[in-house]
Amino acid sequence: MLGVYNYTVILTYLSIVSAVIGICCSFNAQLIFAAIICLMICGCLDAFDGKVARSKQNRTDFEKKFGIQIDSLSDVIAFGILPACIGINLVNGSRFIAKLTNRTPYYGFLKDALIIICILYALTAVIRLAYYNVQEEARQKEEDGNREFFTGVPVTTAAIIFPLIFLLQLANKLDLTLVYMFFMALVGFLFISEKKIRKPGFKHLIVLIILGLIEAVLMVFCKIFIK
Secondary structure, three states, X not given: OOOOOOOOOHHHHHHHHHHHHHHHHHOOXXXXXXXXXXXXXXXXXXXXXXXXXXXXXXXXXXXXXXXXXXXXXHHHHHHHHHHHHHHHHHHHHOHHHHHHHHHOHHHHHHXXXXXXXXXXXXXXXXXXXXXXXXXXXXXXHHOOOOOOEEEOOOHHHHHHHHHHHHHHHHHHOOOOHHHHHHHHHHHHHHHXXXXXXXXXXXXXXXXXXXXXXXXXXXXXXXXHHOO
């Protein structure tokens, strides 16, 4: 069969599966919570897929290049398409936005504008990942080792920011769809900005994962106990 099927890419494949399940869940208003959890699972899997891949001795050039490409394609689905689908369906299910658009025709454009933001967010995620791949390939021809800085905000930040907004919505029983959309526009812009960001080390990844687990626990608590 075409492709690579050893343990170096298993976490990436699992991330794709989680992202697709999340996209399916996002189209059901009752399953948005599950979609957010899938996004967080993708973030957790992505944090370790590179280290797992590099643990294999004597990886061939084909395996290395395949790993880079499949990782970026996975990130497009998990951190580009999935958050955008969640955003679109939050907009469609928002009672607050529905009231605004029904109250006066001048707000009729709002829903369309917010959906366009979701589409542009997905586009910036794809552009950012394509740029990263080309830049990384050029860098590896000139120097060895891992890069120390990212250009632009990594797309994986979606796995922390958007679940946090959803957690605040659950905890306060407020419709924070417009807040979600504001950060979607901001994060999308930062994806393609030229801002230099130091690549997080292993300790930083552990801290981010712990924060993600705390978010997940709090979301489950709010979902169960806050009515």
